[in-house]
Each structure stands twice: as C-alpha cells, then as structure tokens.
Amino acid sequence: MDEPLELLDASALSEVARSVTLAQNLAGATRLHAAHLLVESFKSLDEAAHGEPGADARPAHARLDPADRARHHLAAALAMTGWHARHLVTAGVQIHTRLPRLREAVERGLLPEQLAIDAACRLASIPDDIIGGVESDVVARLARDLAGGHRPSRTALDTTVDASRERHDPQGAGDAVDAAADKRTVRFRPERDGMTSMWAHLPSGDAEKLRRRIDAAARAAAETGHPRTRDQLRADALVALGDPNTTDIADPPPDHPADNSAADPATAGATATAADTDGGGAPLGASWGTDQPVRISVIDSIAQGLPNRVEFVTGAYASFDWLCEELLSGGDAKVRFELLDPQPGTEDTPDAALKYRISPALAERIRLRDGTCRHPGCTVDAHDCEIDHVIAFDHQRPDLGGPTAEWNLVCLCRKHHRERTFGHCAYRAGPLGELTIITETGHEHHTRPHGPLAQARDRILDHRWHQHLDRLIADDGHLTNPPGVEGTLRATSRGDRPEQSTSPERPGRPA
Incomplete structure (x- = not known):
C-alpha cells in the first residue's frame, strides 16, 4: 500500500482491518491443518518403524501417542503452553477427520482461530451417532452470530452444544450431566499486588446457592450505606463465608452503628450467635440468605x-435441583x-405506545429477548443495560415519534447508549428484535437478539419448519405437491400429512 495509513479515511481503514482479520482467520485454518498433518506424520513414522498398531510387539509403556508427540513438538516450535498446544492438536484432528461443516467454515475464513479451536474441542466429546446433527446446529449458530457482529463466548458455545445434544440425545445429555459433577473443583492462582484469583467448577444447584448468598449480602450492605462498589461488596461477602468469626461482610460505616443492624432481624449480621444460624454460617432471617423471592x-x-x-x-x-429444593423448603x-407468551408484541398496547415510560413487564420482556447489550461484540448482561428507543420517542408529538413497543426497544449498555445518542451511526429495528447499525463508514452490521425469549422463538420457528417439511415431503423422499404438477392433496391414514394423487403410469410416485 503506497499511501500511509494515517492519511486514509475511516472507510478505507475499516476495510484494511477486515482484510487483516480475514487473513488471520485463514492463517489459523492453515495452522490447524498443519497440526493435523503433524499427527498423521508421526503416526506414519511410527507405523513405518514398528508396523501396524495391531502388529506392534512393544509393551504399552513404550508406545508414544502421535497426538502427544505433535503436542510436545508444537509447544516447543510455537512457544506456546502445553494447554494451548493440546487444544490446537485436538481441534486440528477433529476438524479434519469428523467435522466437515466446521472445516468448511474454517477454511473459508469465517471463524477466528480460537473460536474454531473451542468449538472443535467441545464437539470432540459428542458421540459419533449424533455428531452430524449437533455439528450442523453449532456451525449454523456460530455463522449466524458472527454475521451479526456477535462473537459467542465459551459459555454461550457450551450452551449451544448442550442444547443441541439434549435435542438429539436426551438420555446421553442426562448421563453427561451426571458425569460432569464428578469433575467439580476449586482452584487458586496467586497474582501480583497481593491478589489471588479463584476459579470454581461446581454443579449448577450448588453454584446458585453460593451466588444467591453473595448477591444478597452485597445488596444488603449497599442498602445500609457501605461506600463500596457492588463488585467489592460481592468479594467481601465471599470472604465472609470462609471466615468462622463473622457472618457479616464488613463493619458498617460510621453513620450506621453496629447495634442498628441487630435491631432489625432482616439485617442481623455479626451480632448473631451460633444458635441463631442455619449451620452454614449465616444467621437465620439474615438479609444475605435467600430472603428475596x-x-x-x-x-x-x-x-x-x-x-x-x-x-x-x-x-x-x-x-x-436447586429450584425443587427452594420450593420444598x-x-x-x-x-x-x-x-x-413468546408471541411478539403481546405486551404492546395503543396507550402504552404513546407513553415514554416503559412498563416493568415490557422492560423485562426486552431484557429476556436481547440477553446482552445489542451493540456488536458487547457482552454486558441485559439486566445491567438501559432500554432505548431505536426510533427516538417524540415527546412533543408521540404519535409521530418512535413508539414504546417491543419492536422499537433494545438493550444498550451505558457506553453504547451514549454512543447511539451522541454518535453518527444510523439504527434500524426489525419486527423480531433485529437491529441494523449503519456506521459512518457506510458498513452495515446486522445483530439478532440472543436472550432466552429469542432462543425460544427460534426453537418454535425451527419446529414449525420441520412440521412443514414433514407435510411436504413423503416417506420416499419426494415432494407431495411438486411445482408445476397438477393434482389434488388428500389426507392419509397416517395423520394429516397431505399426499399427492399418483399417476397411473408411475404408481406410488407423485404425478
């Protein structure tokens, strides 16, 4: 490129970034292919020296796994950790031996390398008898998300894989849940400045109990006037759970004496005795238990x-499991x-559409639909976002401005809400929560909601589509009413599936 980058306009610089990203994705595809070929190379060398695997007379401890040899080689050659090398090799082998759809997407440069590695390693545990259907679901979801400017997190990827596995093999999904509980663990990693990171892998029910107690403790402390952030209060609550000498997360501020908390059973804290506790360290009736419904x-x-x-x-x-325990107790x-009701617009009314204030029910519906901030690439949880009118509400003439209706409302975090209000991008809403953002460089980004309500709608549409195909396609794979063919449809004894009347010349086939 002859012209210096600093002299190019924003549109040209955006295209440069896009080209570089595509090149990185294609380089990642080459690296994954090389990892697979390295495994095959070590396998061929081993077979040439010692014969076929079944004919190898060496004891088991003397045999080296080709994948392990490739991992050790790449860790040294690419200066990467053993963890990254192992995942690179696993992904390369999986993509080039049993994941053809993912391989096609990777070779076209559609997926970033790390996302492709995460997806391949996650799909490696799926049984062969259902891998085709699960892979198809996962790759379609990844392509759709990336096209909308949204890169799924590992948690979102896991959720997609688990949901697809449950749909294709409910029994196997249940067995996988039981096996996963055996892998529960907690790890600590010292960091600089006197801090330590803690990572826990827990059954969902146990994690929910812990989260509930920590969140309730932080909320109660914030209400008493602790001058700290919610994140700091949550950390203090976790520390208090491990301290046998206290059930409170910190001393109250000077203008909130300690004896005031003991006077109110809803906020009782450090003054509670062991006899007043439920055995888990928290006082009975304390606000940082599970008092909030x-x-x-x-x-x-x-x-x-x-x-x-x-x-x-x-x-x-x-x-x-946690829900059943809460209901019983x-x-x-x-x-x-x-x-x-998943039907779009069920909370919309003509009167509410002309009012700027969003009802709590409609606001919760928007958050359930969107899941996160709707700006491409932003993962701020919807419950930490503000709800904004895509078409601005006209306070002077509400009938001329953007209505307060489901289709015209989206979740935006504070930063991206300000960007939409004071920036120069154009925003266009769709009927099911789709959002198109047209930047000042002329690029269009199409985003779709990813919340539980949007996922439920996707499942309903997918179910309707399969019902339509079941009615349209006969058991022998032919269309029951192909285009350009005259004939009448009749119901069969199998149910309400329509069947094309057959031709005398070709019995059993559509006319």
Whole structure:
C-alpha cells in the first residue's frame, strides 16, 4: 500500500482491518491443518518403524501417542503452553477427520482461530451417532452470530452444544450431566499486588446457592450505606463465608452503628450467635440468605407443540435441583413464577405506545429477548443495560415519534447508549428484535437478539419448519405437491400429512 495509513479515511481503514482479520482467520485454518498433518506424520513414522498398531510387539509403556508427540513438538516450535498446544492438536484432528461443516467454515475464513479451536474441542466429546446433527446446529449458530457482529463466548458455545445434544440425545445429555459433577473443583492462582484469583467448577444447584448468598449480602450492605462498589461488596461477602468469626461482610460505616443492624432481624449480621444460624454460617432471617423471592419466567411453548422453557431471571446458574429444593423448603414465599407468551408484541398496547415510560413487564420482556447489550461484540448482561428507543420517542408529538413497543426497544449498555445518542451511526429495528447499525463508514452490521425469549422463538420457528417439511415431503423422499404438477392433496391414514394423487403410469410416485 503506497499511501500511509494515517492519511486514509475511516472507510478505507475499516476495510484494511477486515482484510487483516480475514487473513488471520485463514492463517489459523492453515495452522490447524498443519497440526493435523503433524499427527498423521508421526503416526506414519511410527507405523513405518514398528508396523501396524495391531502388529506392534512393544509393551504399552513404550508406545508414544502421535497426538502427544505433535503436542510436545508444537509447544516447543510455537512457544506456546502445553494447554494451548493440546487444544490446537485436538481441534486440528477433529476438524479434519469428523467435522466437515466446521472445516468448511474454517477454511473459508469465517471463524477466528480460537473460536474454531473451542468449538472443535467441545464437539470432540459428542458421540459419533449424533455428531452430524449437533455439528450442523453449532456451525449454523456460530455463522449466524458472527454475521451479526456477535462473537459467542465459551459459555454461550457450551450452551449451544448442550442444547443441541439434549435435542438429539436426551438420555446421553442426562448421563453427561451426571458425569460432569464428578469433575467439580476449586482452584487458586496467586497474582501480583497481593491478589489471588479463584476459579470454581461446581454443579449448577450448588453454584446458585453460593451466588444467591453473595448477591444478597452485597445488596444488603449497599442498602445500609457501605461506600463500596457492588463488585467489592460481592468479594467481601465471599470472604465472609470462609471466615468462622463473622457472618457479616464488613463493619458498617460510621453513620450506621453496629447495634442498628441487630435491631432489625432482616439485617442481623455479626451480632448473631451460633444458635441463631442455619449451620452454614449465616444467621437465620439474615438479609444475605435467600430472603428475596426468585422470579422465574416460564416461556409458554405448549401451544406451539413444544415443552415450556423455564428461564431463571434472577440467577443465571440456577438449576432444577436447586429450584425443587427452594420450593420444598420455602414454598411460593421464595419463588415467583410468571408465564411469558413468546408471541411478539403481546405486551404492546395503543396507550402504552404513546407513553415514554416503559412498563416493568415490557422492560423485562426486552431484557429476556436481547440477553446482552445489542451493540456488536458487547457482552454486558441485559439486566445491567438501559432500554432505548431505536426510533427516538417524540415527546412533543408521540404519535409521530418512535413508539414504546417491543419492536422499537433494545438493550444498550451505558457506553453504547451514549454512543447511539451522541454518535453518527444510523439504527434500524426489525419486527423480531433485529437491529441494523449503519456506521459512518457506510458498513452495515446486522445483530439478532440472543436472550432466552429469542432462543425460544427460534426453537418454535425451527419446529414449525420441520412440521412443514414433514407435510411436504413423503416417506420416499419426494415432494407431495411438486411445482408445476397438477393434482389434488388428500389426507392419509397416517395423520394429516397431505399426499399427492399418483399417476397411473408411475404408481406410488407423485404425478
């Protein structure tokens, strides 16, 4: 390029960045292919020296796994950790031996290298008898998300794989849950400046109990006036759980004496005695237990021929085991259910559309639909976002401005809300929460919602499509009513599937 980068306009610089990203993705595809070929090379060398695997007379401890040899070689050659080398080799082998759809997407440069590695390693545990269907679901979801400017996190990738596996093999998915519980662990890693990171891998029910206690403790402390951030209060609450000498997360500030907390049983803290506790360190009735009811949204899909989906609005890690325990111990005092109609616009009314204020029910619906901030690449949780009108609300003439309706509302974090308000991008809304952002460089970014409500709608549409195909395609694989062919449809004894009347010349086939 002859012209210096600093002299190019924003549009040209954006194209440069896109080209470099594509080149990086293609380089990653080459690296994955090389890892696979390295494994094959070590395998060929081993077979040439010692014969076929079945004819190898060496004892087991003297045999070297080709994948391990490739991992050790790459760790040294590429100056990467053993963990990264192992995942690179696993992904390379999986992509080039049993994941053809993922391989095609990788070779076209559609996926960043690390995302391709994560997806391949995650799919490596899927049994061969269902890998085709699961891989198809996962690759389609990744392509759709990336096209909309959204890069799925590892957690989102795991959720997609688990949901697809459950759909294709419910029994196997249940066995996988039982096996995963055996891998629970907690790890600590010292860091600089006197800090330590803690990482835990826990069953969902246990994690939810811990999260509930920590969040409630931080909330109670914030309400008493502790001058700290919510993150700091959550960290203090976790520390308090491990301190046998206290059940409070910190001393109250000077203007909130300690004896005031003991006077209110809802905020009782450090003054509680061991006899007043539930055995887990927290006082009975303390506000940092589970006093706040859990709001659970049930997405109604029964009418669409699918089971209802339960979404835990408060508690992203909640599980059915934990829910059953809460219901048995506290009844409806601890749990609040709300039935959600997935049909778009069910909370919209003509009167509400002309008011700027968004009702709590509509706001919760928007957050359940979007899941995160809708700006491409932003992962701020929807419950930490503000809800914004895509078409600005006209306070002087509400009937001329953007209505307060589901299709015209999106979740934006504070930073991207300010960018939309004071920036120069154009925003266009779609009927199902789609959002198109047209930048000042002329590029268009199409994003789709990823929240539980949007996922339920996707499942309903997918179910309807398969029902349509089942009616359209006969058991022998032919269309029951192909285009350009005259004939009448009739119901068969198998149900309501239409069947094309057959021709005398070709019995059993569509005319």
